[in-house]
Amino acid sequence: MTPPLIRLDEIAKSFAPPGRFGIIDRGRPVRAVDGVSFEVQAGETLALVGESGCGKSTTGRLILRLLEPSAGRIFYEATDLTALSAGAMRGMRRHLQMIFQDPYGSLSPRRTVAEIIAEPLDAHGLVGSRAERRERVMALLGQVGLSPEHASRYPRQFSGGQRQRIGIARALAVGPRLIIADEPVSALDVSVQAQIVNLLQDLQESTGVAYVFIAHDLAVVRHIADRIAVMYLGRVVEIGEKRRIYAAPHHPYTQALLSAVPQPDPDVRGRRIVLEGDVPSPTDVPVGCRFHTRCPLATELCRHETPLLREIAPGQSAACHYARPNPISLAA
Amino acid sequence: MTGPLLEVEALSVAFGPKLNPVRAVDAVSFTVNAGEAVGIVGESGSGKSVTSLAILRLVPDPPGRIVGGRIRFAGADLLSLPPARMPEIRGRDIGMIFQEPMSSLNPVMTIGDQITEAVMLHERISARRRRALALEMLDLVGIPNPAERFLSYPHQFSGGMRQRVMIAMALVCRPKLVIADEPTTALDVTIQAQVLALMNRIRSTFGTAILIISHDFGVIAEVADRVVVMYAGRIVEQGDVRSIFRHPAHPYTRGLLQSIPRLEDDRRRLYQIPGSVPAPGARSAGCPFCPRCPDRLPICANAMPPMAEVGPSHHTACWTNPGASVAGAQ
Numbered sequence: 001m002t003p004p005l006i007r008l009d010e011i012a013k014s015f016a017p018p019g020r021f022g023i024i025d026r027g028r029p030v031r032a033v034d035g036v037s038f039e040v041q042a043g044e045t046l047a048l049v050g051e052s053g054c055g056k057s058t059t060g061r062l063i064l065r066l067l068e069p070s071a072g073r074i075f076y077e078a079t080d081l082t083a084l085s086a087g088a089m090r091g092m093r094r095h096l097q098m099i100f101q102d103p104y105g106s107l108s109p110r111r112t113v114a115e116i117i118a119e120p121l122d123a124h125g126l127v128g129s130r131a132e133r134r135e136r137v138m139a140l141l142g143q144v145g146l147s148p149e150h151a152s153r154y155p156r157q158f159s160g161g162q163r164q165r166i167g168i169a170r171a172l173a174v175g176p177r178l179i180i181a182d183e184p185v186s187a188l189d190v191s192v193q194a195q196i197v198n199l200l201q202d203l204q205e206s207t208g209v210a211y212v213f214i215a216h217d218l219a220v221v222r223h224i225a226d227r228i229a230v231m232y233l234g235r236v237v238e239i240g241e242k243r244r245i246y247a248a249p250h251h252p253y254t255q256a257l258l259s260a261v262p263q264p265d266p267d268v269r270g271r272r273i274v275l276e277g278d279v280p281s282p283t284d285v286p287v288g289c290r291f292h293t294r295c296p297l298a299t300e301l302c303r304h305e306t307p308l309l310r311e312i313a314p315g316q317s318a319a320c321h322y323a324r325p326n327p328i329s330l331a332a
Numbered sequence: 333m334t335g336p337l338l339e340v341e342a343l344s345v346a347f348g349p350k351l352n353p354v355r356a357v358d359a360v361s362f363t364v365n366a367g368e369a370v371g372i373v374g375e376s377g378s379g380k381s382v383t384s385l386a387i388l389r390l391v392p393d394p395p396g397r398i399v400g401g402r403i404r405f406a407g408a409d410l411l412s413l414p415p416a417r418m419p420e421i422r423g424r425d426i427g428m429i430f431q432e433p434m435s436s437l438n439p440v441m442t443i444g445d446q447i448t449e450a451v452m453l454h455e456r457i458s459a460r461r462r463r464a465l466a467l468e469m470l471d472l473v474g475i476p477n478p479a480e481r482f483l484s485y486p487h488q489f490s491g492g493m494r495q496r497v498m499i500a501m502a503l504v505c506r507p508k509l510v511i512a513d514e515p516t517t518a519l520d521v522t523i524q525a526q527v528l529a530l531m532n533r534i535r536s537t538f539g540t541a542i543l544i545i546s547h548d549f550g551v552i553a554e555v556a557d558r559v560v561v562m563y564a565g566r567i568v569e570q571g572d573v574r575s576i577f578r579h580p581a582h583p584y585t586r587g588l589l590q591s592i593p594r595l596e597d598d599r600r601r602l603y604q605i606p607g608s609v610p611a612p613g614a615r616s617a618g619c620p621f622c623p624r625c626p627d628r629l630p631i632c633a634n635a636m637p638p639m640a641e642v643g644p645s646h647h648t649a650c651w652t653n654p655g656a657s658v659a660g661a662q
Contacts, residue, residue: 037453041378051520051521051523052520069344107652108457159608176471187377189376189547189608190375190377190547190549190591190592191587191588191604191605191608191609192587192608193591193593194591194592194593194602194603194604194605195604197593197602198601198602198604201601216520216521217593218521218595219592219594219595220591220593222593222594222595222597223480223593223602224548246595256374256522257521258595259525260521260522260524260525261521261550261595262524262525262528262548262550262551262553262554263550263553263594263595263596264549264550264553264577264589264592264594265553266478266553266555266556266574268575269553269554272525272529274522274525274529275522275525275526276526276615277476278490278492278493278523279520
């Protein structure tokens, strides 16, 4: 049995409360991620989904140690990433890369596309000669659907979709085994979004790279993910194979989230579970099940006891006291 | 019945220098009937937001200006009204909901005062009546504990609650029409569902007509009776919501509907429209979608197809529609 490519073991991240007027405010810390565990296998796509403040982006950054976890461990195969020095971690980024939502903000405006893509190659000492570097850059441009004449241009000369292609080429340059993609298509127009989703899938097929695909759009996720982890207020509430999650969501939050997606079909209008209220603040997480303040099924038990993630069906786990192999459906 | 509530006819809006203007909106015509919900859908650069701003005469000038067309609202010609009369229309007869509630709300004014401000502009009411009205509106849009909340400030509200406040402000004068520009784009999906349900409830309660602008076909399908599809400043198709979703007639609408990821299917590959939206100014004499169109004909690059009927209350501007040559010949 080969170990998973990535394994998170009870990862947590708290942020100090914001100071006021430069004075340290001794308020409650923000528990952005609070005990998250999951695995990512080589070559698969795990989607992290949830609404703003659920901790999905923070989790992605913790895996690359762009943020330092407050507790827990992260393994890349047999290596404990949380125990590595900063220098050793930099070396690890050869295997672990990231693409961002905002291609405008993540590309240096003063560098040409060739310089942007070659930077990680140089940083990891992967190319010897200039000719070799140039050849590698051209190959990467081709892989992401850009042409050789784009190499000498600057990011501002590209559309949003093309800039996202540049970001993908840069991440791909070092031949990573995992790419954390943080909302990579959220800022793009629908027609361009489809192009990028297809490109990411083609690249996975040709290179075997695994993705942690962070998204709020459950429809996009349906097309790209193998497995899905649904997050709410810093914890995973349900995780499992894509088909199972969409066909039989067990956690009431997953059910509500799926039902809330507006469908491009006028005949399904109005048939949804509308949750009451807002997501509570992560500085003031509800006791017991975090979802109980909005859950239509919540009972006394939910207000006191935190449900743990447990297997409900093969390949599907949910953190709900009332999750059963035959799910209770809110929609019924 | 004396005709539609809102009638936009051949509206054109240009930006940039007078000598070399860019048409952001080009000869756009559509109507909204009393009590009807019409959706304008399009990608960035389609001109959908500029169209909605032009109706309210809120296009920033300079650099933008309305260069042609007519806008009739409840019998009045909005483009020939003196600018000083527009504030009477805005807020009282036409309510507005924008995407960014935080930047549209005054951070140093209480929620209650902001909601009733529009009423104060149009009529004199007592402080007691004002308070009662604010409470009534907060209750209407589903804000819990209105009596406590109406003294709060916008920063004390979440994004979804702020959008509810915006809706309360838009409705306080009981307008005949509400223009909502991407009203749920900045919201999380469960909050979006709440706001869309609220908009539908308000429409059925008060008979308010809605013009909703969105890039999201899902949001449009949830709210609109009729749909206007825009591309590069032009209307390419319009019709009742079922015709548009079931039988899209324009290749752009068809491509867009096919490229949307859907919850109920898991094709690995999504249909993709090649290329990207043309930059404003880089448009030719012909159909703006021609360079990306899988069905293009020789005529498409040279002449803009006229709007022609494809079915009952369903029109498209495409040369592949047999009706186009007939309409063009007239």
